[in-house]
Ligand code: ATP
């Protein structure tokens with residue numbers, strides 16, 4: 001069966017790292033067909049909608065979407081795209097690689113972040129000259145859906161269980177509901193859990209990240225804590241992510257458009273290639289996904305490396321090395 005993959009390079013280094021990932025995917029023995037779609041600042045600058053209806057439609061119907069980055073228009077592009085795939089969980093692994101400098105090389109954590117609600121779905125109001133408010137939304141259904149996925153995630157991988165991060169001691173109603181719903185689902189599935197207050201977790205991550213494997217979080221907390229973990233493992237150029245819905249996913253590097261290096265041909269393609277590996281695994285091509293991960297690991301260790309990792313290689317040099325490692 002042919003897998004129908006939509007690729008959206010977007011802006012900045014998205015235009016460089018997405019073609020690199022496609023080149024890597026094309027060397028594999030997996031039947032993928034690629035459709036390129038437009039989105040981002042450059043589309044808006046040309047008088048269009050930053051997320052053209054056609055691109056939204058393609059992503060909503062593809063088997064999977066691989067996305068690069070969008071600049072100023074990011075919120076207008078990525079939020080509707082996540083909604084197009086009905087994404088309820090953002091999967092963000094943070095780990096180090098041999099030979100890559102990291103603050104905490106022992107870090108190897110996957111964040112499973114609620115992707116639809118919390119303060120990001122909240123309604124903001126200005127009540128007076130002095131007062132602004134934000135309503136936070138937490139639903140039983142979204143919390144349970146995330147927890148079901150978390151159970152499946154640890155069971156499929158033979159992991160011990162997961163940690164729930166929250167602040168239910170203060171936000172008793174919203175985080176209380178989140179915590180109780182996640183615990184309830186875990187118990188029904190026979191999955192072990194423990195819990196940690198999200199502020200304490202921030203400190204534990206900085207000092208003892210090796211104590212955590214899989215962390216389930218509300219939306220904002222997952223955003224902040226996974227960025228903290230990104231800082232521990234040696235830079236944005238290495239971090240992939242997946243936005244998963246019930247039927248399809250949207251895969252993207254954690255980094256943005258990197259305007260400071262865009263157009264120079266020196267962007268590190270690893271984060272996007274690793275996102276492509278997550279895509280392969282989500283589509284059921286586990287061994288192809290693993291081969292891609294192994295190739296990234298080999299090239300990170302042996303070089304060539306892009307300047308962000310202390311090397312002098314171009315995106316193309318690294319891509320060629322990845323293709324070599326796979327052939
Ligand atoms: P945006 O607003 O699009 O997020 P930004 O200015 O925040 O843009 P990021 O893309 O988030 O930029 O990157 C932050 C820093 O990390 C920049 O200095 C950028 O050059 C560097 N960086 C990010 N991704 C990569 C990459 N793939 N390869 C090399 N350097 C990168």
Ligand code: MG
Pocket residue numbers: 255256257
């Ligand atoms: Mg950024």
